[in-house]
Amino acid sequence: VKAAAGRVPVLAGAIDTTAHRVIDQARRAVALGAEAIVATCPFYALNDAEEIKAHFRAIAAAIDVPVFAYDVPVRLGGAKLGCDLLVELGKEGVLAGVKDSSGNDVAFRRLVAANEAAGHPLALLTGHECVVDGMLLLGRRIMADCGSLDDAKAAQDAGVDILGTTLAGYTGERPKTDGPDLELVDQVAGIAEVPLVVEGRVHTPAQAAAAMEH
Secondary structure, three states: OOOOOOOOOOEEEOOOOOHHHHHHHHHHHHHOOOOEEEEOOOOOOOOOHHHHHHHHHHHHHHOOOOEEEEEOHHHOOOOOOOHHHHHHHHHHOOOOEEEEOOOOHHHHHHHHHHHHHOOOOOEEEEOOHHHHHHHHHHOOOOEEEOOOHHHHHHHHHHOOOEEEOOOOOOOOOOOOOOOOOHHHHHHHHHHOOOOEEOOOOOOOHHHHHHHHOO
16 A cells, blocks of 8 residues: 555455354455455355355445455366346446456356346456457456566556556465565556555455555
8 A cells, every 4th residue: 555655556355154154354455445355255164156146345445545446266176157137237336347267258247248238237357378368458457467577568558457466485486485475566656657466375354464565
């Protein structure tokens, strides 16, 4: 938050097994200055569509900033957020947007089409290279998952709309830190002319607070 200094919005991930735990993390993040919350569906226990909708509704009702759904099945035991569910929650005002990291380009294109048909209630972000070409053709906002400062510079030069530190420590260019790579956060914040999303190994409120102080 300090590094952003109001130049770009700060979105904080609040991801846990139950809505109550997510709400606790989200409130702490908002108190520290986060301007939106990114949350997944509940995981570990199996949940049906109605339970997932109740999860997001509870989170949105408990905080005063926008909520973005993070669709990342590989991290959630294979749970994929359905197109109809997301658009319904967008029309209700529960969700402000979706970050899709599913790698399912067909499902994402269907979500784009359904969102358009519903009047575009959702901001749609993609964190997967399989759908970048389609999103560029559609004129959609593109987020780059970066593993180094050079990645971030190249992505910004290529015209992405959002930079993320998602791949820090996973590509061999940076050490895998215990918690978010705060040095990389500082480096990218120093050159960023677009919003910066701090992702990757943010496991506790204290780590989220440390990231937002950079």
